[in-house]
Every structure is written in C-alpha cells, then in structure tokens.
Amino acid sequence: MRRPYYNPGVPERLKSYWELTLPVRHVTATSAPASVDVLIVGAGFLGLWLAYFLSARKNPPRILVVERDTLGYGASSRNAGFLTCGHISEIVSDLAESPREAVFAAFLRRKQGVQTILNEFPDLLTDPCGSADYDPITDEKRALADELNATLASRGEPPIYDERELVFGGKPRRAFFNRFDRGVHPVRLLKALHERCAAHGVTFAHGVEVMNLGDGSANVVLADGKPAKVKYGRAFICTNAFARQLNAATEIVPGRGQVIITTPVEAKTSHALGFLNDGYDYFKFVDGRLLIGGGRHMFREREETTDLTPSVEVRNYLQALARQVIGHDRFSVERHWAGIMGFKSGAHVSLTHETRIDARTSELHACGGMGVALSPVVAQQTAANFP
Numbered sequence: 001m002r003r004p005y006y007n008p009g010v011p012e013r014l015k016s017y018w019e020l021t022l023p024v025r026h027v028t029a030t031s032a033p034a035s036v037d038v039l040i041v042g043a044g045f046l047g048l049w050l051a052y053f054l055s056a057r058k059n060p061p062r063i064l065v066v067e068r069d070t071l072g073y074g075a076s077s078r079n080a081g082f083l084t085c086g087h088i089s090e091i092v093s094d095l096a097e098s099p100r101e102a103v104f105a106a107f108l109r110r111k112q113g114v115q116t117i118l119n120e121f122p123d124l125l126t127d128p129c130g131s132a133d134y135d136p137i138t139d140e141k142r143a144l145a146d147e148l149n150a151t152l153a154s155r156g157e158p159p160i161y162d163e164r165e166l167v168f169g170g171k172p173r174r175a176f177f178n179r180f181d182r183g184v185h186p187v188r189l190l191k192a193l194h195e196r197c198a199a200h201g202v203t204f205a206h207g208v209e210v211m212n213l214g215d216g217s218a219n220v221v222l223a224d225g226k227p228a229k230v231k232y233g234r235a236f237i238c239t240n241a242f243a244r245q246l247n248a249a250t251e252i253v254p255g256r257g258q259v260i261i262t263t264p265v266e267a268k269t270s271h272a273l274g275f276l277n278d279g280y281d282y283f284k285f286v287d288g289r290l291l292i293g294g295g296r297h298m299f300r301e302r303e304e305t306t307d308l309t310p311s312v313e314v315r316n317y318l319q320a321l322a323r324q325v326i327g328h329d330r331f332s333v334e335r336h337w338a339g340i341m342g343f344k345s346g347a348h349v350s351l352t353h354e355t356r357i358d359a360r361t362s363e364l365h366a367c368g369g370m371g372v373a374l375s376p377v378v379a380q381q382t383a384a385n386f387p
C-alpha cells in the first residue's frame with residue numbers, strides 16, 4: 001500500500017494556520033474513470049477555478065480533477081490570504097523590469113480576479129480592511145497612484161488609491177492606501193470552490209498522483225498504490241511549483257515562502273493588510289493575531305526549494321519584523337509554516353499563462369505571490385477558449 005485510504009495530508013507540525021482552523025480531509029480514490037473530456041492535474045486555486053468555469057458551461061465536458069495530496073498543497077492552503085490588486089511600491093518596482101502596458105494589464109487582471117471571487121461567492125467572509133504600503137512615499141509613486149486611479153476612472157471604476165495618515169508600530173506614518181484590497185481565509189475559499197465544483201458534477205480523485213501524461217493519455221497511481229490509465233480529450237497541468245515532474249521543459253521554478261502568526265496581541269499598527277520592502281514582506285491581522293510573511297529576498301537561494309520545513313533564519317527575520325509592526329515584544333509565535341509557490345523564470349509580471357505541450361496537453365500557471373487573485377482570471381480565459 002503506497003498511501004492510506006484516508007488522506008492524512010500535510011503532517012500536523014507543517015500545517016498552516018488555515019489548515020488547522022478549517023481542516024480538510026478527503027476520502028482518497030482507489031479508482032479513476034478510464035476516460036474523460038478534461039483532465040485537470042492539481043486541486044489548488046488554479047485547477048479548481050478551471051474546473052468551476054468549465055463545469056458552469058451550458059454543455060459541460062466530463063471533468064476529472066486529480067490531486068495527489070490535500071487541496072492546494074503547495075500554495076493555495078498555505079498562503080497569506082491577501083486579495084490584492086497591487087500596492088504602489090510593488091507596481092513601481094514591476095515597472096523597472098516590465099513594459100508599462102504589461103504592468104497595467106496585470107494590475108487590472110488582478111483587480112478583475114478579486115472582483116470575480118467576490119461576485120461568484122457573495123457570501124464568502126472577507127475582511128474589507130484595505131491595504132497600506134508603508135514604504136517611503138516619493139513623487140514617482142504619487143504620479144503612479146494618480147495614473148492608476150485615472151486608468152480606473154477611464155473604465156468607469158472608482159479610484160482606489162489615496163495617501164493617508166496611518167499608525168505603524170505606535171507611530172504615525174503616511175502611507176498609500178488601497179481601499180479595494182481585503183483579506184480572506186484561503187482554505188475557506190478553497191473549500192467553497194471545491195464544493196461548488198462537486199455540485200456541478202466535477203469528479204475528484206484525491207490521493208492520486210499523475211506520474212506522466214501526453215497525447216491524450218495519463219499514467220496515474222491510485223491511492224492504494226495501484227497504477228491506472230486515464231484517457232483524455234484535453235489535459236491541463238495546474239501543479240504550480242511542481243510543474244517539472246510533468247513537463248521537463250517547464251519555465252516554472254519553485255520558491256518557498258514562510259509565514260508566522262502570533263498569539264492574540266495588542267498591535268500598535270492600523271488594521272489593514274500591510275506591505276513593506278516592495279512587498280517582499282507583508283502582514284495582516286487575523287483573529288486578533290498578527291500574521292507576517294516574507295524574508296525570501298534575504299535568503300533567496302535557500303528558498304528555491306519544495307521542502308515545506310520552515311527555517312529558523314526566516315523565523316528570526318519575521319519575528320524581528322513582527323516586533324516593529326506590533327510596537328513591543330510582548331507576543332509569542334503561535335505557528336510558523338511554509339508554502340511553495342511557482343515563479344516563471346523569475347518574472348513577477350507575466351501575461352502568458354498557458355504553455356502548450358502537445359495538441360491535447362497544456363501547462364497553466366498563475367505564478368508568483370498573486371495567484372489567489374490571478375487564478376480565476378486565467379481559468380476563466382482558458383475556459384472561454386475551450387471549444
């Protein structure tokens with residue numbers, strides 16, 4: 001037996017705060033359909049949104065989603081839960097490495113993605129706290145904020161950025177504020193999507209690993225360790241950081257992101273999502289606790305891994321940052337976890353999200369640290385192009 005019948009998922013010590021507060025357990029599959037119209041590999045946000053939009057069509061195809069672990073094992077169940085279209089310092093640094101049109105298009109896509117989530121799940125509990133960019137304010141940033149607001153106005157949408165007086169670590173701080181952004185419990189959204197897909201007739205095979213696939217046929221290993229074959233009309237690899245296993249030529253490389261959450265604490269910082277250091281570091285307030293993540297830029301080489309075991313050096317870095325945000329050191333770390341995201345050849349902004357491997361098989365990606373917002377847009381576009 002390769003795997004137990006009930007999928008235990010990630011070991012307790014490596015679980016995210018989200019997985020602990022909203023556990024997900026699945027009966028794993030010891031059989032799989034011999035043939036389907038659409039095979040989706042990976043049940044993270046991207047795979048689930050794709051299954052959702054395809055299954056919502058008038059004559060939906062027969063869809064099988066194969067997931068070797070728990071829902072959103074790499075990143076979707078382990079991220080920070082920001083629903084964000086971007087903050088000014090991040091967009092300024094994107095402009096230094098990508099064309100203006102691409103950066104603005106990515107901003108609009110992310111905004112559209114967050115709006116899609118809110119429209120599709122109007123009852124989803126979110127925190128409409130907005131986000132604050134605590135990096136230094138410059139004239140270049142002021143001009144960009146105006147330009148982004150003007151872009152929205154030209155589309156008949158209200159402005160979202162303004163400059164305001166906030167509190168950071170007990171001291172007043174002027175910051176750019178984005179009133180559109182909000183926080184979400186990512187596993188709550190994952191579960192809601194999963195339930196919606198199942199209600200639409202999507203078949204799930206949990207605890208099943210796709211070993212290889214191509215030209216309409218996939219070799220899988222079922223939860224009881226037995227091999228099986230699934231024939232497909234179209235397959236979409238939505239495995240994010242784990243893409244190399246199924247596509248040796250993939251451009252996607254893994255990158256670990258780490259997060260800590262404190263015990264409940266009185267923090268002397270405004271209640272909003274917070275961005276520091278061009279967005280490499282970020283924080284938010286959840287259930288009276290401070291969640292703070294980042295540090296990848298300080299330890300980049302060691303974070304190019306798919307290992308979920310968090311490191312002491314990043315914990316120390318995040319703890320020092322937490323002290324600044326909270327404004328005192330009377331707190332303790334309740335949980336420290338890691339997630340694995342995919343990066344497309346180091347590019348932060350990318351407008352191409354599909355790589356064709358053969359006539360029936362594609363790799364899809366919504367890479368980097370913005371996939372919660374981007375994946376509905378990528379999935380909706382892919383479903384719209386489906387014949």
Ligand SMILES: Cc1cc2nc3c(=O)[nH]c(=O)nc-3n(C[C@H](O)[C@H](O)[C@H](O)COP(=O)(O)OP(=O)(O)OC[C@H]3O[C@@H](n4cnc5c(N)ncnc54)[C@H](O)[C@@H]3O)c2cc1C
Binds near residue numbers: 076245371374375
């Ligand atoms: C620490 C951290 C913080 C982040 N914070 C945010 C944030 O606040 N906001 C935001 O928008 N984005 C954030 N992100 C990014 C976001 O979480 C990801 O972009 C998004 O979740 C990716 O979704 P996905 O479906 O592509 O990948 P994943 O969620 O990684 O899903 C891929 C799935 O494929 C499965 N799989 C892999 N190989 C196989 C195989 N061979 N057979 C079967 N199944 C397989 C895996 O088990 C996994 O479940 C963060 C990421 C990290 C790591």
